[in-house]
Amino acid sequence: MFEFPEPSEELVRRYDLSAPRYTSYPTAPEWRPDFGPEAYAGTLEQAGREEPAAPFSLYVHLPFCREMCTYCGCNVVVTRDSSKADEYLDHLLLEMDLASAKLGERRRLAQIHWGGGTPTFLTPVQIERLWKAITDRFSVEPGAEVAIEIDPVVTTVEQLALLRRLGFNRLSMGVQDFDPKVQQAVNRIQRAQDTATLVDQARGLGFSGVNFDLIYGLPFQTKESWGRTLERVLEIRPDRLAVYSFAYVPDMKPHQRKIDRAWLPMGMPKLGLFLQAYRSFLGAGYQAIGMDHFALPDDELSRAQRRRALGRNFQGYTVTAAKDSIAFGITGISDVMGAFAQNAHLLKAYYAAIHAGRFGTERGIETSADDRRRRQVITQLMCNFWVDLGSDAYFAKELERLRAFEKDGLLVIDGTQVELTPLGRLFVRNVASTFDAYLSKEGKDRPTFSRTV
Numbered sequence: 001m002f003e004f005p006e007p008s009e010e011l012v013r014r015y016d017l018s019a020p021r022y023t024s025y026p027t028a029p030e031w032r033p034d035f036g037p038e039a040y041a042g043t044l045e046q047a048g049r050e051e052p053a054a055p056f057s058l059y060v061h062l063p064f065c066r067e068m069c070t071y072c073g074c075n076v077v078v079t080r081d082s083s084k085a086d087e088y089l090d091h092l093l094l095e096m097d098l099a100s101a102k103l104g105e106r107r108r109l110a111q112i113h114w115g116g117g118t119p120t121f122l123t124p125v126q127i128e129r130l131w132k133a134i135t136d137r138f139s140v141e142p143g144a145e146v147a148i149e150i151d152p153v154v155t156t157v158e159q160l161a162l163l164r165r166l167g168f169n170r171l172s173m174g175v176q177d178f179d180p181k182v183q184q185a186v187n188r189i190q191r192a193q194d195t196a197t198l199v200d201q202a203r204g205l206g207f208s209g210v211n212f213d214l215i216y217g218l219p220f221q222t223k224e225s226w227g228r229t230l231e232r233v234l235e236i237r238p239d240r241l242a243v244y245s246f247a248y249v250p251d252m253k254p255h256q257r258k259i260d261r262a263w264l265p266m267g268m269p270k271l272g273l274f275l276q277a278y279r280s281f282l283g284a285g286y287q288a289i290g291m292d293h294f295a296l297p298d299d300e301l302s303r304a305q306r307r308r309a310l311g312r313n314f315q316g317y318t319v320t321a322a323k324d325s326i327a328f329g330i331t332g333i334s335d336v337m338g339a340f341a342q343n344a345h346l347l348k349a350y351y352a353a354i355h356a357g358r359f360g361t362e363r364g365i366e367t368s369a370d371d372r373r374r375r376q377v378i379t380q381l382m383c384n385f386w387v388d389l390g391s392d393a394y395f396a397k398e399l400e401r402l403r404a405f406e407k408d409g410l411l412v413i414d415g416t417q418v419e420l421t422p423l424g425r426l427f428v429r430n431v432a433s434t435f436d437a438y439l440s441k442e443g444k445d446r447p448t449f450s451r452t453v
């Protein structure tokens with residue numbers, strides 16, 4: 001039987017701190033520009049030499065969108081000219097050549113993910129070209145998770161059929177909110193019926209694990225309008241759902257200035273929208289995966305979580321988390337042999353590096369043994385709401401600090417094992433931050449992270 005978390009206002013106020021989302025540890029503000037193309041090339045070489053048979057995940061970033069949604073937080077290139085993607089693919093292919101030369105014998109792919117931007121901005125010919133480039137260089141494992149993010153507004157059933165024929169088996173759709181007033185305010189008009197039809201078509205073609213991304217905290221969202229969106233979403237019943245908090249950062253994302261701060265639900269009303277979604281999804285039989293993801297109980301993510309075997313990488317929760325993940329394209333983040341490396345944000349810098357025959361790595365970090373140990377604990381908490389801290393007292397200090405969360409009913413400590421309660425799952429980022437050695441470094445400016453609730 002599910003249990004609805006009912007956080008008190010007092011608890012929310014106390015824990016409404018900013019904390020990282022922990023898609024990586026150490027988190028991105030710790031990455032440095034002195035980890036550049038050469039360091040990344042060396043890491044790939046090591047990965048090929050030391051673990052030639054280990055499968056890895058491959059991510060391709062496709063940054064193009066036809067129009068700018070005013071809430072967008074991604075790094076996008078707005079254009080209607082599809083030949084721009086040809087030029088981009090030329091560079092992606094050269095980057096793959098560079099990587100595959102360094103990786104030597106290492107070829108096996110357990111997971112492929114195309115994200116954006118709008119990957120379905122690509123024409124069918126471009127999609128086939130990119131797919132061929134990947135499969136000419138690497139071999140896709142049987143049972144690999146092959147996923148793509150699609151924008152229901154610009155995706156045709158022909159594109160879906162092609163993707164399926166090539167081997168894609170998972171889809172993630174940006175939905176955000178079905179309310180027309182909200183959609184108008186964020187410049188993204190997307191009829192619920194069209195989305196429902198596309199989901200039907202995708203299922204008919206054999207896609208599984210269909211995911212919807214929703215956003216709470218958008219302009220003009222009210223309890224009532226959001227309730228209607230949630231109802232419609234539950235009628236369509238995707239296998240997975242993610243509900244993200246809208247990050248309003250007009251200073252960093254100038255296109256968000258088109259959104260007036262006065263239009264936004266803030267504070268408790270904003271949290272109320274999240275809790276409303278949380279209750280609706282749990283009430284409709286979904287299982288909470290991490291803090292803001294949900295999956296039907298027979299979805300593989302839910303089953304993996306029940307076995308405490310769920311993993312996570314930059315693309316989200318996964319059951320096939322390969323140890324290493326290699327990214328291509330602007331802003332792509334690779335996670336190889338415990339090091340993180342991120343590509344340049346701008347096309348110009350990325351193209352210049354590739355032309356010069358080197359990777360477009362802009363920043364990164366080599367991790368220490370301590371980093372890796374902390375990362376493991378944080379990942380366990382974020383994925384499986386549970387962790388065994390081990391018997392060597394390495395985290396004795398942190399375990400003591402967790403007592404305060406235990407008093408608030410957020411977790412239960414049993415020896416060295418820590419398990420979050422349903423209430424504690426809402427504050428998993430706060431709990432995980434106990435293990436973040438960088439946050440507590442003295443004399444260090446604390447980077448800005450989004451609020452935890």
Ligand code: SF4
Nearest residue numbers: 065068069072074117
């Ligand atoms: S479609 Fe997605 S990536 Fe493109 S502008 Fe809109 S929100 Fe940003």
